Each structure stands twice: as structure tokens, then as C-alpha cells.
Amino acid sequence: MAFLELILIALLLLTALSIVWTTLQTGISPMMSSGKACQAMLASIDRTAKGPLIDLGSGWGTLVIALARNHPHQQVIGYELSWFPWLVSIIRKYSLGLDNLTLYRKDFNNAELSNASILFCYLFPGGMAALHQKLQRELLNEIIIVSNTFALPLYQPTKVIRLKDIYRTPIYVYYWRPR
Numbered sequence: 001m002a003f004l005e006l007i008l009i010a011l012l013l014l015t016a017l018s019i020v021w022t023t024l025q026t027g028i029s030p031m032m033s034s035g036k037a038c039q040a041m042l043a044s045i046d047r048t049a050k051g052p053l054i055d056l057g058s059g060w061g062t063l064v065i066a067l068a069r070n071h072p073h074q075q076v077i078g079y080e081l082s083w084f085p086w087l088v089s090i091i092r093k094y095s096l097g098l099d100n101l102t103l104y105r106k107d108f109n110n111a112e113l114s115n116a117s118i119l120f121c122y123l124f125p126g127g128m129a130a131l132h133q134k135l136q137r138e139l140l141n142e143i144i145i146v147s148n149t150f151a152l153p154l155y156q157p158t159k160v161i162r163l164k165d166i167y168r169t170p171i172y173v174y175y176w177r178p179r
């Protein structure tokens with residue numbers, strides 16, 4: 001086998017391993033929101049948002065890019081820990097010329113979220129519990145949270161949208177008010 005082929009296989013293996021490693025670290029793979037989920041999450045923006053729209057765990061950029069394209073005058077931010085999906089989303093951002101989109105390779109648990117107008121997420125039960133604690137600790141203002149599939153623990157959603165897919169996937173919408 002040619003030397004170049006070996007290098008290519010090693011790079012592919014390292015990339016796959018890094019995705020598995022970050023999945024074990026964060027508790028969720030970089031699975032994309034479905035087209036129907038993205039549409040429903042986009043439709044939940046029913047007013048002009050003042051602060052940035054933030055995707056907590058932006059993966060390959062599926063939702064965050066749809067947000068930035070649909071709201072060109074709105075600041076859109078994505079946080080993602082897994083470097084390969086993040087790199088792909090960065091390439092997509094620049095190839096689409098989305099100047100209103102900022103993509104950080106960073107843990108959103110260490111990010112300042114208080115100026116956001118809407119938080120979007122597609123996490124897992126443990127991730128939602130950690131997010132709930134962060135919001136309780138740090139948020140002093142009202143904010144909208146839109147979550148694909150997983151609910152915030154001990155917080156009543158304002159609205160639950162059921163997707164017309166085989167799982168009847170829920171999209172939870174919260175109008176978060178600090179208590």
C-alpha cells in the first residue's frame with residue numbers, strides 16, 4: 001500500500017476516534033437535527049430577537065447555519081467541543097459567507113449566555129440537567145429555550161410541538177424566568 005494511502009487511513013481513524021472520544025466526554029454524538037426538527041425550531045422564533053441566537057452544541061452546523069441564513073441581520077452563535085464537526089461547520093460558514101455566524105470550539109458550560117435571546121439545544125437528559133443548573137445559577141433575565149427531544153428537568157414548558165415523524169419527536173419551548 002502506498003505511503004499516502006496509509007497516511008489517509010491514519011487520518012480517517014484519528015478523526016473517527018476523536019468523534020468517539022468527544023461523544024464519551026460530552027455524553028452525546030454530533031447527530032444532526034432532522035429537517036422537520038430544524039423547521040419547527042426555526043418557526044419558534046416568532047418575534048424580533050434582541051440578543052444573539054445561540055446553539056448549545058452546534059455539531060456539523062445543521063441548525064446554526066439554518067438560523068444564520070434565515071435571520072441574516074441577527075447575530076447567531078454556536079458552541080461545539082468536537083473538533084471535526086466544528087471544522088466542517090466552519091468550512092460551511094465561510095463557503096456560504098455567513099458573516100452573522102460565530103462558531104466557537106468551546107464548552108458552552110463555560111460560556112456567557114446571559115445576553116442571548118434564544119438558546120437552542122439537542123442534548124441528552126444529563127446535559128439538560130447541567131444546563132438547568134447553569135441557567136439557575138447565572139441567568140437573571142428572561143430568555144427563550146428551544147430543545148429538540150429532551151426536556152429541562154423540573155421546569156414546565158410553555159409549548160410542546162410534536163413533529164410528524166415516526167417518534168412524534170417533541171420540541172420543547174420554554175419562556176425561562178429567573179426565580
Ligand SMILES: C[S@@+](CC[C@H](N)C(=O)[O-])C[C@H]1O[C@@H](n2cnc3c(N)ncnc32)[C@H](O)[C@@H]1O
Nearest residue numbers: 026030031032033057058059062080081107108
Ligand atoms: C445531537 S448534536 C446536535 C447538533 C446540532 N445542534 C443540531 O441540532 O443539528 C449535540 C452536539 O452537542 C455537542 N456538545 C455536547 N455537550 C457540549 C458542551 N458542553 N459544549 C459544547 N458542545 C457540546 C456534542 O459534541 C454534539 O455535537
